[in-house]
Amino acid sequence: MISTEDVRHLATLSRLRFNEAEVAQYAKDLGSIFDYAKALNELPTDDIAPSAHAIPIENVFREDGVVPFDADTLLINAPEQEGHAFKVPQILAD
Amino acid sequence: MTQWEVVIGLEIHAQVTTQSKLFCSCSTQFGSTPNTQVCPVCTGMPGALPVLNRTVLDKAITLGLATHCTINEHNEFARKNYFYPDLPKGYQISQLDKPICSLGYLDVEVDGSTRRIGLTRIHMEEDAGKLVHQGSDNIKGATHSLVDLNRSSVPLVEIVSEPDIRSAKEAKAYMESMAQIVRWLGVCDGNLEEGSLRCDANISLRPKGTETLGTKTEVKNLNSFKSVERAILLEIERQTDILDEGGTIIQETRHYNEATNSTKSLRSKEEAHDYRYFPDPDLVPIAIDRAWVSRIEQTLPELPTARHKRYQTELGLSDYDAGKMTVDRETGDFFEATLSLGSSAKEIANWLNGDISAWLKEHSSTLAICKLTPAHLAEMLKELINGTISGKIAKQLVDDMLETGTHPSTLIKEKGLAQVNDTGAINQMIDIVLSENPKAVEDLKAGKVQTMGFIVGQVMRKSQGKANPDQVNKRLKELFSLS
Ligand SMILES: [Zn+2]
Numbered sequence: 318m319i320s321t322e323d324v325r326h327l328a329t330l331s332r333l334r335f336n337e338a339e340v341a342q343y344a345k346d347l348g349s350i351f352d353y354a355k356a357l358n359e360l361p362t363d364d365i366a367p368s369a370h371a372i373p374i375e376n377v378f379r380e381d382g383v384v385p386f387d388a389d390t391l392l393i394n395a396p397e398q399e400g401h402a403f404k405v406p407q408i409l410a411d
Numbered sequence: 412m413t414q415w416e417v418v419i420g421l422e423i424h425a426q427v428t429t430q431s432k433l434f435c436s437c438s439t440q441f442g443s444t445p446n447t448q449v450c451p452v453c454t455g456m457p458g459a460l461p462v463l464n465r466t467v468l469d470k471a472i473t474l475g476l477a478t479h480c481t482i483n484e485h486n487e488f489a490r491k492n493y494f495y496p497d498l499p500k501g502y503q504i505s506q507l508d509k510p511i512c513s514l515g516y517l518d519v520e521v522d523g524s525t526r527r528i529g530l531t532r533i534h535m536e537e538d539a540g541k542l543v544h545q546g547s548d549n550i551k552g553a554t555h556s557l558v559d560l561n562r563s564s565v566p567l568v569e570i571v572s573e574p575d576i577r578s579a580k581e582a583k584a585y586m587e588s589m590a591q592i593v594r595w596l597g598v599c600d601g602n603l604e605e606g607s608l609r610c611d612a613n614i615s616l617r618p619k620g621t622e623t624l625g626t627k628t629e630v631k632n633l634n635s636f637k638s639v640e641r642a643i644l645l646e647i648e649r650q651t652d653i654l655d656e657g658g659t660i661i662q663e664t665r666h667y668n669e670a671t672n673s674t675k676s677l678r679s680k681e682e683a684h685d686y687r688y689f690p691d692p693d694l695v696p697i698a699i700d701r702a703w704v705s706r707i708e709q710t711l712p713e714l715p716t717a718r719h720k721r722y723q724t725e726l727g728l729s730d731y732d733a734g735k736m737t738v739d740r741e742t743g744d745f746f747e748a749t750l751s752l753g754s755s756a757k758e759i760a761n762w763l764n765g766d767i768s769a770w771l772k773e774h775s776s777t778l779a780i781c782k783l784t785p786a787h788l789a790e791m792l793k794e795l796i797n798g799t800i801s802g803k804i805a806k807q808l809v810d811d812m813l814e815t816g817t818h819p820s821t822l823i824k825e826k827g828l829a830q831v832n833d834t835g836a837i838n839q840m841i842d843i844v845l846s847e848n849p850k851a852v853e854d855l856k857a858g859k860v861q862t863m864g865f866i867v868g869q870v871m872r873k874s875q876g877k878a879n880p881d882q883v884n885k886r887l888k889e890l891f892s893l894s
Binding site for chain 2 (some may be wrong): 326330337342369370371373374376377378379380381382383384385386388391392399400401402403404405406407408409
């Protein structure tokens with residue numbers, strides 16, 4: 318069960334705005350996704366160590382070294398830029 | 412009136428010295444044009460895959476070992492989710508319940524006694540980008556902001572202390588000690604101006620003799636040793652005033668302003684932090700075996716506090732000199748190298764603390780980048796002890812060696828700086844000086860010993876500092892039967 322309160326909290330954290338009808342709809346939709354995932358609870362996992370990754374793999378590293386990237390291509394997608402910086406709207410208002 | 416006990420814990424963020432970032436191969440060079448050291452990984456482009464820089468792991472283990480931490484065999488990275496324009500992915504990759512190091516300590520000298528400050532943990536994480544607010548120096552007045560992601564994903568270690576610190580002075584001493592150690596180990600360059608070392612302080616008060624912790628505030632933006640001490644003093648005073656008047660402390664974050672020496676509450680309309688940490692599926696777990704840890708253990712250098720003690724007990728240096736010779740790795744290694752070439756510890760310390768450090772300061776240089784080598788200093792000290800050169804010439808020589816990197820023997824030969832010990836030459840100079848100063852000769856004949864100093868000075872001047880003053884003195888005493 319996902320409550321409408323949970324949905325409002327998630328919406329705030331995700332910077333999304335929903336009307337009342339949407340809040341109710343998402344509570345229902347997210348609730349059924351949750352319930353679906355709950356099927357996993359039926360599996361016996363008492364003897365299985367908690368894991369942080371889907372496949373049994375560890376220690377993937379790179380050596381410390383610089384490989385330059387054509388950074389200009391990254392700014393192309395910016396909605397707005399100024400100088401060589403990404404330009405963002407006012408962050409905090411009074 | 413209630414006596415309050417101060418309880419402080421520090422969180423230090425140290426930038427790990429590497430060529431490239433934590434999860435991508437972009438450069439970590441400071442001060443470049445905005446957004447020139449970025450790639451799809453550190454700008455959070457969809458589908459980009461982070462891969463851990465092994466050097467960061469090695470350096471975090473090094474720091475953990477030097478601070479007596481347990482190195483955890485099993486490590487994971489987690490996502491700390493929040494929105495801010497300096498965080499392109501919408502989460503910071505950090506470590507939560509599986510950090511690299513836990514439960515260590517650092518011994519700190521405060522007012523001549525040793526305080527043991529516990530370390531809760533050291534974990535690895537990535538830095539955020541840099542925001543430059545436009546149209547105002549304050550975020551709320553800004554019209555818009557510019558984002559530079561060169562810093563994004565630069566590797567950090569966060570060093571979290573136990574709430575073991577009991578005064579602003581202790582906090583400063585702890586921060587200074589930690590800075591010395593991370594520099595000494597090469598884990599961090601310790602450059603406070605460039606933000607390589609930053610500190611936040613958690614501060615609370617409780618009635619003396621009680622155990623329960625009071626409500627704490629977190630003071631941020633402590634970017635110098637002086638700031639750490641001053642900001643904590645301010646906050647202790649603020650909390651004391653509130654509690655003395657029967658008020659209660661509000662748990663909050665306060666921002667320290669170095670220019671005005673004041674703190675301000677950072678109340679934002681944000682909801683209470685809800686970071687929804689979870690293991691980062693893009694990064695695989697890390698297993699650190701015993702062999703790995705011992706390999707690093709073997710490369711661990713002698714630490715500054717141990718060396719400081721050794722210089723006092725084995726070399727007979729004063730506390731002051733031993734401290735100066737272990738202030739950083741450069742000085743320590745320079746001192747050791749010169750020592751190994753046979754010079755006396757006290758002589759080396761005197762020169763490094765005196766003329767050499769004055770020259771370096773004046774020329775904004777350091778032992779690492781100047782042209783003086785331990786071999787040249789040792790050679791110069793040998794010539795000085797032998798009497799080949801006078802103390803005055805030695806000072807001149809050191810400046811030349813620092814400036815040009817020329818071997819002292821070459822300088823002595825080329826510039827004719829060798830001390831004149833040749834009795835004939837000295838006597839000849841004395842005769843000339845005496846003939847030029849008949850009044851002084853009269854005085855000397857009359858037994859006025861103080862005039863001797865004047866004549867010695869004149870001879871030294873004539874010889875451009877090269878005459879051996881002992882010999883000049885001896886000869887004058889003979890000539891005028893003075894004792
Ligand atoms: Zn990158």
